[in-house]
Amino acid sequence: MILAIFCEAFKTKVSRNANMAKLQAGYLFPEIARRRATHLLKYPDAQVISLGIGDTTEPIPEVITSAMAKRSHALTTLEGYSGYGAEQGEKQLRAAIASTFYGDLGIEEGDIFVSDGAKCDISRLQVLFGSNVTMAVQDPSYPAYVDSSVIMGQTGLFQKDFEKYGNIEYMRCTPENGFFPDLSSVSRTDVIFFCSPNNPTGIAATREQLTRLVKFAKDNGSIIVYDSAYAMYMSDDSPRSIFEIPGAKEVAIETSSFSKYAGFTGVRLGWTVVPKELLFSDGFSVAKDFNRIVCTCFNGASNIAQAGGLACLSPEGLKGMRDVIGFYKENTEIIMDTFNSLGFNVYGGKNAPYVWVHFPGRSSWDVFAEILEKTHVVTTPGSGFGPGGEGFIRVSAFGHRGNVLEASKRIKQLYK
Structure with a gap:
């Protein structure tokens, strides 16, 4: 007979900050990264394109x-x-x-x-x-x-x-x-x-x-x-x-x-x-x-x-920044045109590198999962930004041009 001996982990006498326990799940963007990693384990050969977290991709001038x-x-x-x-x-x-x-x-x-x-x-x-x-x-x-x-x-x-x-x-x-x-x-x-x-x-x-x-x-x-x-x-x-x-x-x-x-x-x-x-x-x-x-x-x-x-x-630095911003704004137009052509109600884009797409009556995490599963494209579920974001996804325009074009192509195939 094998005896299993379980040792209880040592605990300090310091109580946890009760406010930390109020926080819901993980912070939004690490949670998206976790789901992306899980998706890659399931589809190791997938070419995943990230239009989720608002992280820049183009070189600094x-x-x-x-x-x-x-x-x-x-x-x-x-x-x-x-x-x-x-x-x-x-x-x-x-x-x-x-x-x-x-x-x-x-x-x-x-x-x-x-x-x-x-x-x-x-x-x-x-x-x-x-x-x-x-x-x-x-x-x-x-x-x-x-x-x-x-x-x-x-x-x-x-x-x-x-x-x-x-x-x-x-x-x-x-x-x-x-x-x-x-x-x-x-x-x-x-x-x-x-x-x-x-x-x-x-x-x-x-x-x-x-x-x-x-x-x-x-x-x-x-x-x-x-x-x-x-x-x-x-x-x-x-x-x-x-x-x-x-x-x-x-x-x-x-x-x-x-x-x-x-x-x-x-x-x-x-x-x-x-x-x-x-x-x-x-x-x-x-x-x-x-x-x-x-x-x-x-x-x-x-x-x-x-x-x-x-x-x-x-002066040269300001021009360099405006050029990079202009590049991202062109990406934004591509994404806006993609969802508009599919008949979605689309907001934002004009004054920011984010496109806010409405999926009425649907859970934003479900839409996130659907797009990731069927197109290998990462977006951001709107409910991660508060209850007013339910039914929306945020699509980031930060990305290499080829990736933005490919993501748009895959999304058009999914929702055509």
């Missing part, structure tokens, strides 16, 4: 990489070596961001905090706000806003029947309301996360809509966290920055990134604007507290990445 290479090589010399830099970012880069993106909007170098990306800054902002604030998000929206809120303890439990967390105000954005929430039915919250052009819908808010949003925030004494990570993709005259709206500096923070402009998804470089005019209820400067957070939690962006950021904002 040479003017930018050469500046990073030069800075990197300089670190081998006594004259060129540098260690820790300013946590807020290098002065020259902060000034270039202010002048390039905020020109005559009254945003100064000192209002800019350079970082390792907008996603990281979203979490730092949540640390700044703490656990006692209430928050609102567009529905659907980028999942990092909600998940970071859950981790911080700002929310209640996940309500399975509604696919929502308690204590979060979900601002529904649908084709019927032009993907801009009906603010008259939105409850007051301390913080409002707002992304324009929106990820995942690809829709940019108009000047009139953002004027209403700023007034709503002022009337309620709220702070807007405005994510403008796709602003350079705009093709119309919608505002590129929340600070184009009068009064926004008193109620808004803006975060942005070089990730989708210059292919810096792996290089990691972004920034957040916290205007000096923005004050807490006790009159204390929000920027001063954010500066303390940055100095405590962060040692500054890579000096090599910052050299690349400065090159991005040179």
Whole structure:
């Protein structure tokens, strides 16, 4: 007789952060990667094309990489070596961001905090706000806003029947309301996360809509966290920055990134604007507290990445970025044309590298699975962005041209 001896694993006496237990399954994009890997085990010879996660694919313009290479090589010399830099970012880069993106909007170098990306800054902002604030998000929206809120303890439990967390105000954005929430039915919250052009819908808010949003925030004494990570993709005259709206500096923070402009998804470089005019209820400067957070939690962006950021904002670098963005926007047109030709209702595309496709009455994860199983193309299920995304999929335009054309061909064969 064989005796099996089971040893119970050693456990510490440290209790788990109860907020982590509230999170649903895995974060959206690792879950998609897991399902893609499972699909490849089933079909090892399949040529899987990923139009799911919003990861750039085209090379970084040479003017930018050469500046990073030069800075990197300089670190081998006594004259060129540098260690820790300013946590807020290098002065020259902060000034270039202010002048390039905020020109005559009254945003100064000192209002800019350079970082390792907008996603990281979203979490730092949540640390700044703490656990006692209430928050609102567009529905659907980028999942990092909600998940970071859950981790911080700002929310209640996940309500399975509604696919929502308690204590979060979900601002529904649908084709019927032009993907801009009906603010008259939105409850007051301390913080409002707002992304324009929106990820995942690809829709940019108009000047009139953002004027209403700023007034709503002022009337309620709220702070807007405005994510403008796709602003350079705009093709119309919608505002590129929340600070184009009068009064926004008193109620808004803006975060942005070089990730989708210059292919810096792996290089990691972004920034957040916290205007000096923005004050807490006790009159204390929000920027001063954010500066303390940055100095405590962060040692500054890579000096090599910052050299690349400065090159991005040179005339040649700006042209290089616009050329790459133009390439992705051509991909977007191909994807839009594909789904339009099949009779689907398609949104986005014009102002962002995302196409939002409606499959009414269907589970978005089922549509994701159907497309993956039958075409070997990875998309993103809309419900991963909130309950308002159910019945939609997001298709990313980041991809090599041949892959986008091949994916479009396979999708046409599936739904013809």
